[in-house]
Amino acid sequence: MINRNMQLLFDGLTDAFLIVAATGEVSYANPMALKALPITIGEHLTVEWLQSQISAIQRGYLKPPLTFEIELLEKIESNNQFKVVVLSSPAGNDFMVVLRNINDESIYRNVVNNLAEIVHLELVEPMNHFLVSVKESLAKFDKLGIPGLGLHESIARMSEEGNSLAVLLEQVATFATVFSSTPLVDDSRILVPALISDVVFATKTLLVGGRITISLSGINDSLPVIYGNRRLLVQALSGYMHYLAERLDGDAKFLISAQTKGNFISLSIANYDGVIPASTLEDMLPMLGGKHPGNFDHLGLSLPIIKRVIELNGGAVNIEERGGVFVKINIELPVGAPSCETQETAMAQALRYAEDFNTLTQRQANSPSQ
Amino acid sequence: MDAPFRLRVLVVDDQPELRKLVRLTLESSRIQVLEADTGISSLDAVRQLKPRIVLMDVMMPGSMDGLQACKMIKDDLRLSDTKVIIMTARGQQVDIKEAKAAGADYYLRKPFSPLELLDTVNRLGQVQ
Incomplete structure (x- = not known):
């Protein structure tokens, strides 16, 4: 029989948790387990895939803890990819089963992996074939010596545009591949001054070359800690500075500032000198959610991906223009830790308690004066 | 009648x-x-109720996480008797180093055993 306090704890978890007796009876199931599986407390377990695993453990074919993934189709309409852990109960011959929904995690992992693959197969390779064809056509024209008509120039221009597009696509594929091994939604503890230090370091080629100067404002140890993907944030902020420095008419003077706004921290990079060509601004605004239309050819896709990652971390990105000569990127991130980890920790903690609870109770009973 | 409490502990966790x-x-x-x-x-509670031990989670939503709160407690001379035990699911060397830098007296890695918790609290709770 499960301890009443332990039951209260398990009842509150979003992971599914059930206890199966050695006889095959479901002796306890929390609300999530009852929602996910066709089971009834007090009745025999009739979930075939789970029965077979438990039976294999009982016969000694498998050794707990047993971990596997499964797609549940019975009772849940969506988000049905689960990681299952089967454990032996520390007391008696019961089995404890934990099911965690990993659908969202799988989606993001697959999105990045698939993006890399699709971009390469569907775009980069055909584009390379296209470029080869264009070059061959140009060579034929040269060989035939057909002058005039502007045809040669048109094809050459087409080849040049195709070339830059192919480079861009390669960059996107590389980006997606590099980040496929790291979680898009991360919970690294980030001290803002250390983050900014990394960003400045990442722009060292621009600094050394005298292309930019950087001033800091409000960057100090009293700022709240943020949790997220440090590598991506450094990429976002320094990438933006590189992007802008390459396009400014004149040297760039950047001001990086940070301030707390309620439960968010606002990081901004403002350029306060140098004129930004209107065409650059036109390109950037739609990519970052601005109102202006424009084409995307020159920007690359990294900023939209980073924007999405920041949004997944509960943050937001926006860009400000003032008459086409001043631009500022703002990244707002929630301060403090994301709450998505708490259920995982709570389940692990509850199981750890279940293991030692009887010993603790006995010890407390034997030492009343402690 | 129940025996009086022998020790006061503040547990700080969003769960x-x-x-x-x-x-x-x-x-x-x-x-x-x-x-x-x-x-x-937790800072208000520590200052007003003066617990002997604070069990502090690291990752909490809001403008101050557990390590920042730990540092504030340890930097306050009026709270020099207060022991802080950091509780966290993050157990890498860098996390332990951060906890030490914040002044933590002990580091409990989640999931921890109730026996370990009780032993640690008893040990740190002994008046020097």
């Missing part, structure tokens, strides 16, 4: 389930358990 488990473990050993759910609210 009510974990606070409940800690309470369950310690109260039956005559340890009074106070609760707070954010770094900021």
Whole structure:
């Protein structure tokens, strides 16, 4: 029989948790387990895939803890990819089963992996074939010596545009591949001054070359800690500075500032000198959610991906223009830790308690004066 | 009549389930358990109620996480007797180093055993 306090704890978890007796009876199931599986407390377990695993453990074919993934189709309409852990109960011959929904995690992992693959197969390779064809056509024209008509120039221009597009696509594929091994939604503890230090370091080629100067404002140890993907944030902020420095008419003077706004921290990079060509601004605004239309050819896709990652971390990105000569990127991130980890920790903690609870109770009973 | 509490502990965690488990473990050993759910609210509780030990989670939503709250407690000379035990699911060397830098007296890695929790609290709770 499960301890009443332990039951209260398990009842509150979003992971599914059930206890199966050695006889095959479901002796306890929390609300999530009852929602996910066709089971009834007090009745025999009739979930075939789970029965077979438990039976294999009982016969000694498998050794707990047993971990596997499964797609549940019975009772849940969506988000049905689960990681299952089967454990032996520390007391008696019961089995404890934990099911965690990993659908969202799988989606993001697959999105990045698939993006890399699709971009390469569907775009980069055909584009390379296209470029080869264009070059061959140009060579034929040269060989035939057909002058005039502007045809040669048109094809050459087409080849040049195709070339830059192919480079861009390669960059996107590389980006997606590099980040496929790291979680898009991360919970690294980030001290803002250390983050900014990394960003400045990442722009060292621009600094050394005298292309930019950087001033800091409000960057100090009293700022709240943020949790997220440090590598991506450094990429976002320094990438933006590189992007802008390459396009400014004149040297760039950047001001990086940070301030707390309620439960968010606002990081901004403002350029306060140098004129930004209107065409650059036109390109950037739609990519970052601005109102202006424009084409995307020159920007690359990294900023939209980073924007999405920041949004997944509960943050937001926006860009400000003032008459086409001043631009500022703002990244707002929630301060403090994301709450998505708490259920995982709570389940692990509850199981750890279940293991030692009887010993603790006995010890407390034997030492009343402690 | 129940025996009086011999020690006062503040548990700071945004998970009510974990606070409940800690309470369950310690109260039956005559340890009074106070609760707070954010770094900021823990500072008020420590200053007003003067617990001997603070059990502090690291990752909490809000403008102050557990390590920042720990540092604030340790930097306050009026709270020099207060011991801080950091509780966290993050157990890498860099995390332990950060906890030490914040002045933590002990580091409990989640999931921790109730026996380990009780032993640690008893040990740190002994008046020097």
